Structures are given as structure tokens and as C-alpha cells.
Amino acid sequence: MIFVIKIQCSNEKKVEFISNVVNKFPDQLIFKNFYFFDSLSSTQDYAQVLSKQPDTTIPFVVMTDIQTGGRGRRGANWASPKGGIWMSLAFESGLETAEIFTMLILTIYVISESIRSYLGIYPQIKWPNDILVDGKKVAGILVDTEIQRGTLTRVIIGMGINSNNDLEITKSQIIDKSPSAITINYDIATLKSSNHNQEVSNFELVSSMLYNFSKLVPKLSSKLFRDELRQWYKRKIKESSKTLNYNFKLKDKEYTGKIVLVNDDGSILVRNSGPSLDNKLIRIESVFDFSSV
Template sequence: MHLENKILKILKEADQPISGEKLAKIINVSRVAIWKCMQKLKSRGYTIETSKKGYFLEDKDFFLEDELNQILSSLILFDEIHYLPETGSTMDLAKELAEKKKRALVIAERQLSGRGRLSRTWESEKGGLWLTLVLQEPLPLKEAYLLTYLSSVSVAKAIQETYGLQAKVKWPNDVLIQGRKVAGILLEIKAEIDALSYALIGIGINVNNSVKEKSFLIPGISISEALGKKVKRLPLLKDLLHHFEKLFSKKNEILTEWKALSETLKSHVKVKTPEGTFIGIALDIDAEGALLLELEDHSLKRIFSGDCIHLRNN
């Protein structure tokens, strides 16, 4: 374990300041080495308070290298984790890794250019869970749509089990709490002929970050706002990845699981597509991943992608 990670682990577990001398003795390095390391950590954004009593870490909401490695050791689909204090978008590094045939997870504390569907921006301030999964498993191209449904279900189930909140999924790629958006999924793929070369699955979850109200399709919410307190993110990350791997191995159950958690099905909705805007009742998701919409004239419309707005029933 690197010196920086050793110091962070000690400070994260401490409930009072620790002197540089004590840290040096615990880790068996010089006080100068401790001081230099503290400067590096501060420059990386860690809020370390320095006083006569020693060093104290004010914000302990971050991941340690050994915590992430412990999760990684229990996974089958991924071999490495890249953890960044700040980045443009986790999707960018994920794409580089995918081209190198890496089976990786990319996690960032903050994204400067987080993105959602249709080139929209996604607020990605510190305190949220921002990650991209680099999936290299062979998958027929016709089944690629399942990855968005799989990811939504994994997020919803992880939120439910970790925090006891009732999370629902909204077509095509959102997760809701109390009718407000808590998470979104972004899928990018590279394919050759009829098979996937790789898939990048971007997942953004509002956890302890503040959510700015914006005039998008649906208001946002964070988990901490729903619970009225800050929460630990590590259990959420762990549960999310385990649900993803478990359900990935049972592809025939993905749509069934999604439907059981759906806030969209049986609802009166408006769907905006490149073809036009359609209003009706969301009846089902078919075997090819299309939303089946019963229009006001009782005809059936199959929609593969679009923006879905839940309307109030009269």
C-alpha cells in the first residue's frame, strides 16, 4: 500500500487529530515524508485540517484503495478499478481502457463534464457515485438493449437494500425515489457485424451531493435528501456491482425484474421521439426492448428510444 493510502486509512478511521510524529511512528517513515505526503493529499482535494494537535480529516466521504480492491476481488466481470479524484467524464478513460481490452471500472469523485443521454450534461459534484463499467463479455448485438434495463434494476435494488428506500425504474434509463430522479444510465457500445466488441455503461447516482433543481423532464433528488442525513457510499457500490453481475448471468430475467420495479408501465405518458410525440398508456416492454404504447385511438405504438414524461391521470 502506498504511503498516501496508508495515511488516508489512518485519518479516515481517526475521530481526533493525529500528530505527524505519531503518524511517522505508525507507518515507520520520517516526519518530513509525512509532511510532503500531506501537501500532496491537500492538493488532490482532501480536506485535511492542520493544527497544533496534528492532522484531522474533515471529510471522510471517499473510497480507500483497499476498500475498492476488496470489492474487486469478489467480482467476475472486472479485473481492475481506476479511482480518480476528478475527471472530465469517466466515460472517456473507460473508452481508452475498452480499446485496450481491459475489463475495468472507472470511478470519479467529481466529473467536470459528466454526460447523459442525447449529449445532455449531468451534474456530477462530489458526494455522488459516478462510475463507468467497461464490459468486455461477448453479447449478441440484438441483446445490447438489455444492458440499460439491467443497470437500472441493479441500481434500484442496491438503493433499496442499502438504504431501505423504495426505488423505481422509469423508461428508458432512469431510477426514481419519491417520483424524482436519483440515478441515470448511459450506454455506449462498439460492435462488429452482429456482436458487441465492448460496452461502456455510465452510471450516475445522487448520494450525498446537492441536487440543483433544473427544468429538465423530471426533478432530481439525492439519497441523503430522501433520508435526511448523509450516508456511506461504499455499501451502495458493492451491492450495485453484485446485483449487476448476478443479473447479467440470468439475462432471461432482466426484463421481468425491470417490469416489477417499473414506475412507467400502466402509466399515462408522453413520449418524445425523433419521429414525433406520442401520448398514451405504457402497456409493456416487448422481447426486443421496445416500449409498447397504447395510443388514444387504441392503436399500439412500438418505441425503442425517446424521452418519457409521466402524466397525471385524470
């Protein structure tokens, strides 16, 4: 297997980083091209442009030390200072559009398992796609797709992981300009701060994630494997729901509730814990869609 490494940087450290990842798993990674920069506006945006170029080989990896225009779900700005892991992966796919949520679950699984196996920490999963440690957010995920005739032809997965980035700088950079459809009362953390302030190895985390993606993405063609992923996700949401309360808006009013059911398509039922909705269940199809049931 031939790996073409494309680097834009001022030194050889990034070349060494990627070379060591490739050499750690010889002939086991599905990624053909690697791009590792000092700074990008957004790895996700760069990956989208790159994926449309005819000479680009997919799957590929885009990483950067710093994002100046990182984005999250619902258009939120994502703080990406030096020290964290800011990465996007591009895949070709033949899955049905209904499996977009499965790609999201796979990414949550890979990040969570990499954290667990390396640090011995069991992360919480906050619906729909935030990864928390001790109730504080350490990672977020963004999925962009190309769809033709009901089929996912291309999937780009963006990941932001607060590993060793300065916590105070990160907090100061967080700006969410979008209206809050559904939020949760949580703070942010870094893996370093959750690891007794001991620096964690970005190399080990990235290596683990790329290896697990390489091993598991081909298995997505199996319905049994997709079902196993959904069951894992439901268990994780059920576990975290014991301690996490969700704040949500319905008809311009704010309420607090707990998730009581996660459906296969990712929609949820939330039971209002305040008096204003008389303990009714609220069905949430997505972060933008609220309807009482």
C-alpha cells in the same frame, strides 16, 4: 486474484476507499483495475479511451468525485457535482447485439437492488433507463458498445447516482441541449434527500454494485437468466406506469400517454390519453423512433 489500483488524487483517501472495497469481497470481484480521480470530464469518455489501450486489463472501473462534462442519453448534459457516484465499468462480451438492452436491464437491476438493500427504498423504473424514488430521478445510465460481426465485443456502462450531492447545485447544473424526443414530468432528488436528509454511504453502494455485477455478469451467458431479467424489467415498468405519465412527440405535436406493453427488445406501446390521437396506440421502437399503430 491480483488487483492493480491506479489512482490520481491529492491524498490517500481514494486508495483506502478502493482497497476497502476489494478487501470487503476478497477474490469475488471480477474487476482487475480501478481508476479513481478527483475530477474528469466524463468517466464514460475516459473509459472508452482506456479500453482501446493495449495494456489495459478488462473489466475495469473508473470513478471520479466530479464530472465536468458528464453526458446522458440523447446527448443530454449530466450534472455531476461532488458527493454523487459517477462511475463507468468496462466489460468484454460475447453476446449478440440484440442483448444490448439486457446489459441495460442488468445495470438498472443492480443499481435498484443496491438502493433497496441498503436504504430499504423500492425505486421506480422509468422507461427506458431512469431510476426514480418517489417520482423523482435519482440515477441514470448510459451504455456504449463496440460491435464486430453482430457480436458485442466490449460494453462500457456509465452510471450517475445522486447520492449525497447538493440538490440545488445539481439542479442548477442540469442543461439538456438536445431536442426532447420523449420526456417525462419529473423532478430530481438525491438519495440523501429521500433518506430524511441523512447522508448515505457511497462506499456501501459502490461495494454492493461492484459485487453484484461480479456475481451477475457471468450469468448473462444463460438465456434463462436473461429472460428473468427481462421479466423483472417488464414488471417494474408496469408498476411505475400506474403513476407515471409520459410526454412524447409525434410529427411535431406533443401528447401524453401511458405505457401499456413492453416488448422483449425494449420497444413499447403507449396509449394516448388525450383526444388528439383518439386513444390510439403508439409504438415506440426507441427514444428516436415514433410510429402509430
